[in-house]
Amino acid sequence: MTIQTPLQPKPLFVQIPDDIALKVTPEQFTALAAANRDLKLERTATGELIVNPPTGGESGKRNLSISGQLSNWFEAHDTLGEAFDSSIGFELPNGANRSPDASWVRKERWEALTLEQREGFVPLCPDFVVELHSKTDSLTGLRAKMQEYMENGAQLGWLIDPSTKQVEIYRAGQTVEVLENPNMLSGEAVLPGFTLTLKRILN
Numbered sequence: 683m684t685i686q687t688p689l690q691p692k693p694l695f696v697q698i699p700d701d702i703a704l705k706v707t708p709e710q711f712t713a714l715a716a717a718n719r720d721l722k723l724e725r726t727a728t729g730e731l732i733v734n735p736p737t738g739g740e741s742g743k744r745n746l747s748i749s750g751q752l753s754n755w756f757e758a759h760d761t762l763g764e765a766f767d768s769s770i771g772f773e774l775p776n777g778a779n780r781s782p783d784a785s786w787v788r789k790e791r792w793e794a795l796t797l798e799q800r801e802g803f804v805p806l807c808p809d810f811v812v813e814l815h816s817k818t819d820s821l822t823g824l825r826a827k828m829q830e831y832m833e834n835g836a837q838l839g840w841l842i843d844p845s846t847k848q849v850e851i852y853r854a855g856q857t858v859e860v861l862e863n864p865n866m867l868s869g870e871a872v873l874p875g876f877t878l879t880l881k882r883i884l885n
Contacts, residue, residue, distance in 0.1 A: 705729040711779055712803070715771065722768065725779040727830075734781075734818070741816035744844060747882040748784050748812055755869070755876040756786070762874075763788045763809070773803040774834040780827065784812040786873060807834035810872050814883075815843040828852050838872040847884045 711725045724732040749767045756765035785808035839852035847863040869876030
């Protein structure tokens with residue numbers, strides 16, 4: 683006896699040139715993200731789809747150091763808010779879907795969300811964000827993303843660039859401060875008591 687099974691469709695891989703913008707609706711983005719959980723997808727406020735390639739080994743270990751240090755602080759200060767790694771997706775007030783390399787949200791803002799909102803793309807902008815510049819990133823694009831975070835409600839942000847050993851500090855309502863090869867960063871009043879040691883990140 684022969685059992686016939688339906689043919690399984692073969693996956694199609696589409697390469698999108700940099701000068702072509704593929705636009706998707708919020709509903710289409712949600713479906714794409716659910717079907718491609720191994721990819722880090724983002725969507726701009728105007729609907730352009732961004733596919734971020736996997737990071738290399740150096741960026742991976744730097745990301746781990748950032749997330750690990752933030753996690754250690756969070757475990758000792760969990761009454762203040764919630765911390766997240768790069769796997770989370772936020773839907774910003776301007777409609778963009780973003781995934782910072784590390785982030786944190788004040789507890790009262792997190793607790794104001796419904797369970798459904800917490801389980802999907804979180805509909806808010808984090809209070810604190812970190813973006814790490816890697817070889818596959820456009821520095822101009824990362825700077826625009828940091829400005830977008832600040833315009834949508836972030837209070838403090840760090841753009842860390844190991845290639846130049848610089849850190850750009852973004853604060854709500856202030857000009858960007860650039861630090862040259864700092865040893866440590868402070869969470870200031872936004873994340874009281876948090877310090878990020880940069881030994882494993884800038885070297």
